[in-house]
Amino acid sequence: MITWMRRNLFRSITDTILTVISASILGYVIFQVFQFVFVTGRWEIIQVNLKILLVGRFPEELMFLVGFSILATCFSIASLASGMNRPLDQPPTLAGKLWELFQRFGLIIATSAFLIVLAGDLDAVLFGAYVVLSIFAGRLFGTARRTTLLRRLPGWLWLSINATLPLVLIFLTMGQAALEEWGGFLINFYLAVVSIALSFPLGVMLALGRRSTLPLLRWLSTAYIELIRGAPLFVLLLLAGVALEFFIPASIAPDAIFRAVTVFTLFTAAYLAEVIRGGLQSIPKGQAEAGKALGLSTFRITFLITLPQALRNVIPAQIGQFISLFKDTTLAGVALSVFDLLNVGTAITKQDDYLGQGLIYESLAFVGLLFWVGSYVMSRESQRIEKKLGVGIR
Amino acid sequence: MSPQLSTPSKVAFFRDIRTLKWALQILALLAVFALFYWLYGNYQENVAKSSIQTDLRFLDNPANFTIPGNDLDQSQPVRDAFVEGFLNTLRVAFIGIALATILGTLIGIARLSKNFMVRTLGTVYVELVRNLPLLLLLTFMNLAVVLQAFPRIENAWLPLDLFVVSNRGIAIPWFIGSPAQLGIGILSAALLAFVVAKIRIRQADKTGKQDRAWLVGIATFVVLVVLIWLLFGYGWELPYVDGRGTTGGLRLDPSFFALVASLVIYTSSHIAEIVRGSILAVSRGQGEAADAIALSGSQKMRLIILPQAFRIAMPALGNQYLNLIKNSSLGATISYFELTQIAQITVGNGSPAVPAFSLTLLVYLAISLVTSLVVNFFNRRLALVER
Numbered sequence: 001m002i003t004w005m006r007r008n009l010f011r012s013i014t015d016t017i018l019t020v021i022s023a024s025i026l027g028y029v030i031f032q033v034f035q036f037v038f039v040t041g042r043w044e045i046i047q048v049n050l051k052i053l054l055v056g057r058f059p060e061e062l063m064f065l066v067g068f069s070i071l072a073t074c075f076s077i078a079s080l081a082s083g084m085n086r087p088l089d090q091p092p093t094l095a096g097k098l099w100e101l102f103q104r105f106g107l108i109i110a111t112s113a114f115l116i117v118l119a120g121d122l123d124a125v126l127f128g129a130y131v132v133l134s135i136f137a138g139r140l141f142g143t144a145r146r147t148t149l150l151r152r153l154p155g156w157l158w159l160s161i162n163a164t165l166p167l168v169l170i171f172l173t174m175g176q177a178a179l180e181e182w183g184g185f186l187i188n189f190y191l192a193v194v195s196i197a198l199s200f201p202l203g204v205m206l207a208l209g210r211r212s213t214l215p216l217l218r219w220l221s222t223a224y225i226e227l228i229r230g231a232p233l234f235v236l237l238l239l240a241g242v243a244l245e246f247f248i249p250a251s252i253a254p255d256a257i258f259r260a261v262t263v264f265t266l267f268t269a270a271y272l273a274e275v276i277r278g279g280l281q282s283i284p285k286g287q288a289e290a291g292k293a294l295g296l297s298t299f300r301i302t303f304l305i306t307l308p309q310a311l312r313n314v315i316p317a318q319i320g321q322f323i324s325l326f327k328d329t330t331l332a333g334v335a336l337s338v339f340d341l342l343n344v345g346t347a348i349t350k351q352d353d354y355l356g357q358g359l360i361y362e363s364l365a366f367v368g369l370l371f372w373v374g375s376y377v378m379s380r381e382s383q384r385i386e387k388k389l390g391v392g393i394r
Numbered sequence: 395m396s397p398q399l400s401t402p403s404k405v406a407f408f409r410d411i412r413t414l415k416w417a418l419q420i421l422a423l424l425a426v427f428a429l430f431y432w433l434y435g436n437y438q439e440n441v442a443k444s445s446i447q448t449d450l451r452f453l454d455n456p457a458n459f460t461i462p463g464n465d466l467d468q469s470q471p472v473r474d475a476f477v478e479g480f481l482n483t484l485r486v487a488f489i490g491i492a493l494a495t496i497l498g499t500l501i502g503i504a505r506l507s508k509n510f511m512v513r514t515l516g517t518v519y520v521e522l523v524r525n526l527p528l529l530l531l532l533t534f535m536n537l538a539v540v541l542q543a544f545p546r547i548e549n550a551w552l553p554l555d556l557f558v559v560s561n562r563g564i565a566i567p568w569f570i571g572s573p574a575q576l577g578i579g580i581l582s583a584a585l586l587a588f589v590v591a592k593i594r595i596r597q598a599d600k601t602g603k604q605d606r607a608w609l610v611g612i613a614t615f616v617v618l619v620v621l622i623w624l625l626f627g628y629g630w631e632l633p634y635v636d637g638r639g640t641t642g643g644l645r646l647d648p649s650f651f652a653l654v655a656s657l658v659i660y661t662s663s664h665i666a667e668i669v670r671g672s673i674l675a676v677s678r679g680q681g682e683a684a685d686a687i688a689l690s691g692s693q694k695m696r697l698i699i700l701p702q703a704f705r706i707a708m709p710a711l712g713n714q715y716l717n718l719i720k721n722s723s724l725g726a727t728i729s730y731f732e733l734t735q736i737a738q739i740t741v742g743n744g745s746p747a748v749p750a751f752s753l754t755l756l757v758y759l760a761i762s763l764v765t766s767l768v769v770n771f772f773n774r775r776l777a778l779v780e781r
Contacts, residue, residue, distance in 0.1 A: 375525035
């Protein structure tokens with residue numbers, strides 16, 4: 001212990017000074033945060049407005065749709081994750097498993113528990129139990145894929161089975177409720193999921209186009225990608241907010257969600273294309289040449305050999321793209337007056353009961369917590385996958 | 395008997411790879427044309443229906459709004475307002491890029507420190523900031539810090555009596571004189587300092603002594619600036635509270651402060667990760683060689699590791715600079731009068747939306763292109779020339 005301290009904290013005089021300074025900064029920040037969270041913070045504003053913050057004024061009788069889509073998402077993620085698992089050489093101990101679980105999802109579990117306590121009613125507790133159940137069911141389904149006849153299913157079919165259910169439910173939910181009832185964290189999450197799902201095919205096409213040997217396709221894709229990447233997302237959203245109706249037939253009559261999804265999809269596709277292009281470039285030439293030697297067509301070489309490997313190699317970067325999209329959905333709130341989490345967070349401090357009491361710290365802290373936990377857990381997972389894939393380690 | 399060669403049979407026209415390639419390209423072009431035709435047709439139809447302007451004539455209309463801290467007149471054309479907005483965007487971009495690079499580099503180095511506390515502090519900063527939306531940071535800076543934590547002007551904070559910090563902005567000491575004189579003074583000082591540093595490097599190459607070019611260069615620069623200052627009889631001007639406002643010095647808008655602060659905080663967390671990765675990517679042997687010739691820790695960092703790390707970091711850094719410039723458009727959400735805000739206001743005042751926002755997008759595109767040209771130029775200068 002003392003050796004450790006000497007080595008890590010007090011190597012030299014400068015080092016000691018640095019230690020003292022940074023320790024006092026850290027200590028001050030931690031003290032302030034603790035004081036804010038447990039002493040001075042007035043959290044009843046969050047407790048009262050919890051439902052608005054999470055789902056806006058979503059109609060009560062349609063809430064089951066939201067619930068089901070969340071359950072379906074948990075199920076799919078769990079089943080995909082455990083379906084991909086290769087059996088380990090040594091089965092880990094129960095304690096080891098629990099520790100890994102805690103490391104990976106401790107933050108999410110803690111935040112969910114915190115939300116349930118804040119909500120403080122039986123429904124929330126029950127819903128938490130359902131989520132746990134659906135995760136277990138997903139794990140069972142995923143394990144079944146590894147051990148039973150489901151193993152015969154090709155990968156893409158397995159992926160689409162798992163992806164369809166939550167996506168259908170999410171689209172259904174988005175179609176059901178009118179826009180003015182939408183809001184809160186739900187809108188951020190749904191916008192991110194829907195936009196990334198829609199932009200994926202476009203991104204793959206653009207990436208293939210940019211790598212194509214056909215000059216015309218290459219130029220078109222490059223022009224699109226570079227134009228979009230040179231433009232600020234916020235201005236694109238503003239433009240869509242006032243001008244989208246000029247470019248589509250008058251019969252569609254776009255609402256704010258439609259505008260947001262359009263812009264996020266077109267925008268993310270360009271960035272996703274660059275990510276996927278990176279993956280395509282990482283595949284050694286020999287792969288495609290081997291395909292040629294087997295007499296496969298270019299189409300088959302791309303979709304059976306190079307593209308699957310490329311997509312797998314850049315899973316972490318794709319998750320990174322999703323995280324930044326998730327964070328960028330807040331822009332829709334300001335640019336298109338969507339009632340998203342951040343907008344709700346600033347709006348609730350202007351309610352009659354809380355006006356002028358300086359509660360902006362409390363509400364922004366809550367908003368930040370949700371975004372932070374989401375992004376942090378996802379980025380940790382992507383690092384884990386990166387290690388597992390062994391990309392970049394030669 | 396000669397071996398029977400299979401004669402290349404005539405490939406059918408529709409299976410010939412060359413035909414297929416052309417057909418595919420023409421098909422793609424047609425699809426894109428069709429898309430544009432459809433969009434353009436819709437546009438024409440909808441424009442005809444709502445009878446709005448579609449050209450850039452609105453730029454000559456009077457602006458009908460003023461920009462705080464700027465003597466732009468209400469009757470001046472929108473064009474001038476756009477130019478002002480463009481300049482404000484550049485201002486934020488320059489200051490933001492400079493500060494974010496410095497802060498990001500420091501934190502990136504801190505994350506690799508041998509000192510546990512420094513390392514932890516760096517990690518906490520990066521992990522905390524990187525995973526928050528920029529807009530949240532900006533809103534927090536604007537609503538919670540500037541408008542709420544900063545005092546009213548009556549009881550403004552006066553750190554060291556040099557600054558005036560209040561919710562009406564931050565006033566800093568500034569020099570008296572015309573900007574042109576200041577610019578010429580600083581430019582000539584910088585030029586001379588550069589020459590002195592070059593001479594030092596040449597001498598060092600001859601004698602083998604340490605050049606300390608940066609140290610000498612910066613010292614020359616400071617001395618020269620002070621000399622020019624004294625020679626021309628300029629002076630500092632300290633800001634002080636004057637009734638409901640501040641007088642003297644340079645007043646930074648509260649929104650300017652909030653925007654720059656949040657951009658710097660956000661971007662520096664990304665730059666820190668890039669710098670950390672690049673330092674780790676410098677091959678180990680370089681650091682070990684520096685240890686072997688008994689360079690001190692800071693010499694090793696300054697002379698051996700960082701120059702090579704920045705070579706690796708350059709493309710990624712350029713991307714972050716572009717992001718910062720594009721993100722400065724968020725200034726519009728806190729009424730900082732940069733390009734996007736100007737566009738938004740003129741559209742609100744009745745300028746046609748499509749041309750106004752398209753113009754804005756083009757300007758951002760131009761800024762991005764110039765920035766990436768500059769970054770590429772430096773990148774080529776820095777890149778290792780291999781075979």
